Amino acid sequence: MLSLVLTESALELVPKELQNHSSVLSYSKKMKKRPSDMILDISWHYAAMKGIKDSLKRGRPDLVHLCLLEACSIPLYFEKKLRVYVHTINNKVIFVGEKVRLPKSYHRFIGLMEKLFSDKKIQEGGKNLLEIKDMTFDNLIDRIGAKEVIGLSTKGLKSSYVQLAQELGNNSCIVVGGFARGHFSEMVLKKIDKLICVDKNPLEAHVVIARLLYECEKRIIM
Numbered sequence: 001m002l003s004l005v006l007t008e009s010a011l012e013l014v015p016k017e018l019q020n021h022s023s024v025l026s027y028s029k030k031m032k033k034r035p036s037d038m039i040l041d042i043s044w045h046y047a048a049m050k051g052i053k054d055s056l057k058r059g060r061p062d063l064v065h066l067c068l069l070e071a072c073s074i075p076l077y078f079e080k081k082l083r084v085y086v087h088t089i090n091n092k093v094i095f096v097g098e099k100v101r102l103p104k105s106y107h108r109f110i111g112l113m114e115k116l117f118s119d120k121k122i123q124e125g126g127k128n129l130l131e132i133k134d135m136t137f138d139n140l141i142d143r144i145g146a147k148e149v150i151g152l153s154t155k156g157l158k159s160s161y162v163q164l165a166q167e168l169g170n171n172s173c174i175v176v177g178g179f180a181r182g183h184f185s186e187m188v189l190k191k192i193d194k195l196i197c198v199d200k201n202p203l204e205a206h207v208v209i210a211r212l213l214y215e216c217e218k219r220i221i222m
């Protein structure tokens with residue numbers, strides 16, 4: 001089974017220290033939600049987020065949405081040859097179940113994430129569609145138990161999507177950053193066996209995911 005981990009993803013609830021900021025309070029009033037129950041989003045909470053720690057890896061749930069839509073809408077995933085995980089910047093892991101159909105609407109996706117952070121599970125017919133747990137990247141990688149962990153980064157060795165897909169075994173784990181800018185932390189790098197760059201330009205994570213998984217799919221199921 002191929003695994004995809006979106007790591008250090010910019011997905012979290014509004015942290016305690018920002019809950020009383022005026023931009024957060026006015027948005028919470030408008031949405032009729034408590035600040036502590038809302039997903040942090042730089043589009044709405046920009047003023048509150050100025051100067052916070054690790055700001056480049058926070059408040060971009062839209063990136064996670066795009067990546068998940070990409071990974072969970074393809075034959076490789078429908079045919080149960082791909083497992084998908086979201087590791088967040090605050091060391092939580094979302095386990096994506098089989099045949100999950102995520103909302104295309106961003107607004108509905110955010111609602112779903114808020115429910116997941118609050119209830120810890122989203123179920124249908126007794127099965128977990130999504131589950132969130134406190135878990136470090138180390139523990140997730142150990143739990144997946146892949147033969148090889150491949151990180152995607154502009155700092156990696158130059159390769160191509162085709163070449164990488166040919167080299168990947170079926171029991172490999174692909175790691176992509178779920179953040180807007182910046183690079184993997186040491187904590188992630190130390191669990192990665194090989195770091196690969198697939199384009200001379202820094203690209204959006206969902207573009208890298210789409211292109212690489214398509215090449216893997218051609219090799220695995222076509």
Ligand SMILES: C[S@@+](CC[C@H](N)C(=O)[O-])C[C@H]1O[C@@H](n2cnc3c(N)ncnc32)[C@H](O)[C@@H]1O
Nearest residue numbers: 152153154176177182197198199201202203205
């Ligand atoms: C928006 S990028 C973050 C940019 C990061 N500074 C970089 O250059 O890798 C999000 C993720 O997409 C992947 N990515 C983006 N461009 C890439 C490239 N040219 N080669 C390999 N991975 C790439 C990486 O996993 C990265 O963490």
